[in-house]
Amino acid sequence: MRRKKDRPRKTASEKPSLTRRDFLKGAGVTVSGGLLGKSIVADAAQPESKNEIVGPGAVPVTLRVNGKVHKLNIEPRVTLLDALRDRLDITGSKKVCDRATCGACTMLMDRKPVYGCTVLAIEAEGHEITTIEGLAADDKLTPVMAAFVNHDAQQCGFCTPGFVMACTAFLERNPNPSLEDIEKGLGGNLCRCGTYWGVRHAVLQAAREMKGGSHGNV
Amino acid sequence: MATCKYDWPEAGGRELVGKRIDRIDGPEKASGRAKYTYDTHRPGLLIAKLLTCPYAHAKIKSIDISPAQSLPGVKAVLVIQDAGSEIQWAGDEIVAVAAVNEDIAEDARRRIKVEYEQLPHLVREEDLERAQANGRTKPAGEETVGDPNKAFQDPDVVISKGFYGIPVITHCCLEAHGNVAEWTDAKTLKTWSSTQNVSGLPGQIGAGLRRQKVNVDDSNIETVCQYIGGGFGSKVFSRPWGIVAAQLAKMAGKPVKLMLDRDAELEIAGARPSAFAKISVAAKKDGTLAAWDSESWGTGGVGPAGHPPLPYVLQPPNTHWKHTMVAANIGPSRAWRAPNHPQGCLLTMGALDDLAAKLEMDPVEFLMKNVHLAPKLLTKIYSEELQKAAELAEWKKNWHPRGDKTPGHTKRGMGVSLHTWGGRGHTSTCNVIVRPDGSVTVRLGSQDLGTGTRTVIAISVAETFGLPVEAVKVEIGDSKYPPDGASGGSTTVGGVSASTRRGAVDALGELFAAVAPSLGVPPDQLEAHLGLIRVKGDASKSLTWKQACSKLGVKTIQTTGRNPGPCHLNDSGVGGVQIADVSVDTETGQVKVNRMVAAQDCGLIIDLKTAESQVYGALIMGICYSLFEEKIMDETLGQMLNPNMEFYKLAGIGDIGELVVHMMTGPGYDERGVIGLGEPPVISPGAAISNAVANAIGVRVPTLPLTPDRVLAALDKGGLA
Numbered sequence: 001m002r003r004k005k006d007r008p009r010k011t012a013s014e015k016p017s018l019t020r021r022d023f024l025k026g027a028g029v030t031v032s033g034g035l036l037g038k039s040i041v042a043d044a045a046q047p048e049s050k051n052e053i054v055g056p057g058a059v060p061v062t063l064r065v066n067g068k069v070h071k072l073n074i075e076p077r078v079t080l081l082d083a084l085r086d087r088l089d090i091t092g093s094k095k096v097c098d099r100a101t102c103g104a105c106t107m108l109m110d111r112k113p114v115y116g117c118t119v120l121a122i123e124a125e126g127h128e129i130t131t132i133e134g135l136a137a138d139d140k141l142t143p144v145m146a147a148f149v150n151h152d153a154q155q156c157g158f159c160t161p162g163f164v165m166a167c168t169a170f171l172e173r174n175p176n177p178s179l180e181d182i183e184k185g186l187g188g189n190l191c192r193c194g195t196y197w198g199v200r201h202a203v204l205q206a207a208r209e210m211k212g213g214s215h216g217n218v
Numbered sequence: 219m220a221t222c223k224y225d226w227p228e229a230g231g232r233e234l235v236g237k238r239i240d241r242i243d244g245p246e247k248a249s250g251r252a253k254y255t256y257d258t259h260r261p262g263l264l265i266a267k268l269l270t271c272p273y274a275h276a277k278i279k280s281i282d283i284s285p286a287q288s289l290p291g292v293k294a295v296l297v298i299q300d301a302g303s304e305i306q307w308a309g310d311e312i313v314a315v316a317a318v319n320e321d322i323a324e325d326a327r328r329r330i331k332v333e334y335e336q337l338p339h340l341v342r343e344e345d346l347e348r349a350q351a352n353g354r355t356k357p358a359g360e361e362t363v364g365d366p367n368k369a370f371q372d373p374d375v376v377i378s379k380g381f382y383g384i385p386v387i388t389h390c391c392l393e394a395h396g397n398v399a400e401w402t403d404a405k406t407l408k409t410w411s412s413t414q415n416v417s418g419l420p421g422q423i424g425a426g427l428r429r430q431k432v433n434v435d436d437s438n439i440e441t442v443c444q445y446i447g448g449g450f451g452s453k454v455f456s457r458p459w460g461i462v463a464a465q466l467a468k469m470a471g472k473p474v475k476l477m478l479d480r481d482a483e484l485e486i487a488g489a490r491p492s493a494f495a496k497i498s499v500a501a502k503k504d505g506t507l508a509a510w511d512s513e514s515w516g517t518g519g520v521g522p523a524g525h526p527p528l529p530y531v532l533q534p535p536n537t538h539w540k541h542t543m544v545a546a547n548i549g550p551s552r553a554w555r556a557p558n559h560p561q562g563c564l565l566t567m568g569a570l571d572d573l574a575a576k577l578e579m580d581p582v583e584f585l586m587k588n589v590h591l592a593p594k595l596l597t598k599i600y601s602e603e604l605q606k607a608a609e610l611a612e613w614k615k616n617w618h619p620r621g622d623k624t625p626g627h628t629k630r631g632m633g634v635s636l637h638t639w640g641g642r643g644h645t646s647t648c649n650v651i652v653r654p655d656g657s658v659t660v661r662l663g664s665q666d667l668g669t670g671t672r673t674v675i676a677i678s679v680a681e682t683f684g685l686p687v688e689a690v691k692v693e694i695g696d697s698k699y700p701p702d703g704a705s706g707g708s709t710t711v712g713g714v715s716a717s718t719r720r721g722a723v724d725a726l727g728e729l730f731a732a733v734a735p736s737l738g739v740p741p742d743q744l745e746a747h748l749g750l751i752r753v754k755g756d757a758s759k760s761l762t763w764k765q766a767c768s769k770l771g772v773k774t775i776q777t778t779g780r781n782p783g784p785c786h787l788n789d790s791g792v793g794g795v796q797i798a799d800v801s802v803d804t805e806t807g808q809v810k811v812n813r814m815v816a817a818q819d820c821g822l823i824i825d826l827k828t829a830e831s832q833v834y835g836a837l838i839m840g841i842c843y844s845l846f847e848e849k850i851m852d853e854t855l856g857q858m859l860n861p862n863m864e865f866y867k868l869a870g871i872g873d874i875g876e877l878v879v880h881m882m883t884g885p886g887y888d889e890r891g892v893i894g895l896g897e898p899p900v901i902s903p904g905a906a907i908s909n910a911v912a913n914a915i916g917v918r919v920p921t922l923p924l925t926p927d928r929v930l931a932a933l934d935k936g937g938l939a
């Protein structure tokens with residue numbers, strides 16, 4: 001396993017190496033999975049300059065999550081999602097498909113949405129990670145969360161944190177979305193209970209409310 | 219009309235019941251704070267993995283777990299099925315390992331060596347003759363009513379014959395099946411389980427453990443489930459992994475988390491049985507149904523799986539049906555939202571739609587003509603719903619006879635279907651507690667699958683006490699609470715709304731008795747309204763809820779409410795009608811849902827908002843199984859080819875079109891009492907969408923899902939292409 005030595009902070013405009021969102025954009029959800037699988041492998045296999053070889057044993061990894069610094073000793077193969085859920089008990093991001101198909105693990109890396117199940121924890125070093133726990137303080141709700149409650153865009157709620165993260169990031173880039181934008185932009189999140197009707201309305205409401213306002217703490 | 223003391227308030231007197239009220243746990247879920255079984259952490263928690271069998275039918279020759287045991291970090295290895303066992307489906311559990319983290323558990327699993335002797339298997343069942351030749355079939359029922367042979371020979375009837383099918387699909391819960399098990403002392407077990415059956419689980423786990431020679435009393439087992447990430451019928455029973463986690467925890471002396479991997483979730487954690495049928499159906503020239511004949515088959519794994527009710531809902535005077543069960547080596551079936559109904563509905567409503575086309579009749583008129591063949595209770599409901607759904611779908615404007623004749627390769631079509639379900643409230647017990655400071659708690663061993671159970675409980679109690687919903691603290695999801703039924707078959711809302719209503723009415727009676735002296739009237743002259751306890755007909759004499767409760771002194775009221783019980787609070791038997799409006803691209807074979815309309819009855823609605831969500835969700839789940847879902851089995855390998863979410867396809871947010879939901883409420887509906895809603899609206903989408911596609915392209919696509927290859931194959935055989 002290689003990791004970058006100097007690990008510069010990426011700017012929000014730069015593309016994190018293992019982000020799936022850009023691939024998903026525009027791809028029909030029912031075909032996205034297979035295509036993505038390939039792209040990830042190809043991407044991850046690219047050797048980078050200035051790399052050091054680490055692993056396979058545990059290595060120290062420092063993660064900055066929701067503004068807090070966490071020091072971990074984990075094997076390089078541990079995903080960001082597993083590191084957060086199993087080691088840090090930050091469980092808002094869910095593990096469902098574990099391979100970049102469903103979006104339940106959506107979190108933000110330098111404000112851009114990523115699937116935490118397909119980013120390695122060591123890859124996340126030096127980046128600012130935001131999970132759903134980092135969007136709203138205590139018992140407060142962001143406009144997106146409040147809109148999800150208002151439009152009952154959740155049933156069992158297992159896909160909901162991923163959807164809320166995806167919607168939050170989506171609205172930041174598309175403050176004025178059309179229905180078509182929503183259908184394309186949120187095609188990377190799957191719900192089994194069938195809450196998409198509520199989600200559509202929730203996104204439209206949140207967009208209205210956020211116009212000119214703050215986008216939560218993101 | 220004499221009223222019964224627990225009756226739901228009359229329409230004019232309802233403050234909360236029937237309104238659109240936000241689900242009370244919405245903020246917990248939307249903010250990611252809700253903790254599911256999968257999110258449970260315990261000090262020293264071990265992670266367990268299952269090694270499953272790769273073959274559809276095999277005998278275990280030998281197992282060597284020592285390479286796994288010797289791996290540092292591995293704390294327990296349990297052989298679930300030993301050498302000599304016969305395995306009947308790929309994915310069956312053989313060995314479980316528990317280790318300090320998931321990666322080590324995964325490594326340990328890979329080191330286990332199992333030798334198998336492969337045996338002949340059968341995993342595909344569409345070809346009945348092949349299954350018969352393999353000795354894999356068993357009669358599963360046959361019935362004749364009237365004289366179908368004679369009816370089919372009547373020269374005045376029109377007969378339609380066809381083949382229809384609906385494959386095995388899985389539950390694909392987003393939270394996989396599984397649990398965390400912890401022995402808090404040598405005799406006491408606590409489990410955090412992803413379950414639809416909080417009260418029932420300790421008994422199942424206890425019995426399973428005792429079979430494995432682990433001594434434990436059911437009374438020493440506590441099961442907790444505050445949030446569950448989907449069940450849909452598949453999480454009523456604990457299944458092996460519930461027992462295995464407790465065994466591993468006992469062996470390791472540490473808590474163990476065992477959640478199924480996604481592939482196992484799709485392979486073994488639940489299958490909806492398939493159904494295929496050759497059907498003949500006859501009607502008089504005016505459209506009145508005369509006769510039905512069906513030969514159907516299907517599989518739900520190697521065990522029995524019930525059979526679809528045929529013909530579905532509408533019973534012609536002369537019928538014959540015969541069903542055959544195919545024993546296929548696939549993961550076992552479990553109840554899937556409305557067991558057997560979506561299958562019965564697709565087969566029947568597809569066949570009737572083809573007959574209507576042959577008669578050159580509008581299918582809505584055809585169904586109207588035949589609703590008298592439905593159970594008596596439902597005929598009026600269906601007539602009203604057909605009318606309402608047709609109006610909302612602009613049926614008259616949009617429907618055309620079979621085959622869209624407009625130029626171009628996008629063909630539009632409309633299809634209709636109807637369905638029914640029981641949904642009587644289950645056995646339920648609750649405690650309603652009112653304290654002198656005015657706080658209210660209601661407690662029961664129920665669970666909220668996302669259907670809104672917590673919310674309907676809060677509404678039922680708050681309505682009775684004249685309080686806002688937020689004033690009621692709902693405690694569910696723990697087997698230590700008074701026992702409540704499993705959430706299956708749309709039985710929860712009827713059960714918990716009735717038990718909590720009765721418990722709350724009794725508690726209010728005790729409160730009235732305590733405050734009556736200070737208001738100077740007998741208790742039966744008091745009423746609770748908008749936060750006040752007041753004298754009926756004299757608004758000047760009242761106490762706030764808090765003042766009233768303070769009259770309890772040091773006494774806390776605790777009542778027990780039950781269902782079933784006195785007064786008519788719930789009922790059984792609902793009807794629903796759905797209309798699908800689709801477009802089909804005859805060049806690519808792609809089907810797109812433009813609009814789905816649902817008119818649904820469920821008696822008295824407690825919370826309109828979450829009730830509508832059930833129907834929206836069911837329409838979407840219906841679109842999933844109509845267009846995308848199938849457990850694809852490979853006959854050579856004996857394995858499922860798509861045990862992952864990129865190839866086991868679900869609809870995305872862009873696949874659902876416009877959804878229109880109309881709940882039938884008011885006179886004729888409300889007075890029936892509360893009836894369950896989880897199952898019924900998921901029954902019709904398959905038939906409605908299949909009928910709409912046939913209407914668009916002029917030919918029936920016989921089996922679901924309506925994938926491009928199937929649509930193109932049907933077009934090749936006929937239709938408009």
Ligand code: FES
Nearest residue numbers: 096097098103117
């Ligand atoms: S769990 Fe990461 S995309 Fe599904």
Ligand code: FES
Nearest residue numbers: 155157191192193
């Ligand atoms: S709300 Fe259950 S999976 Fe989306």
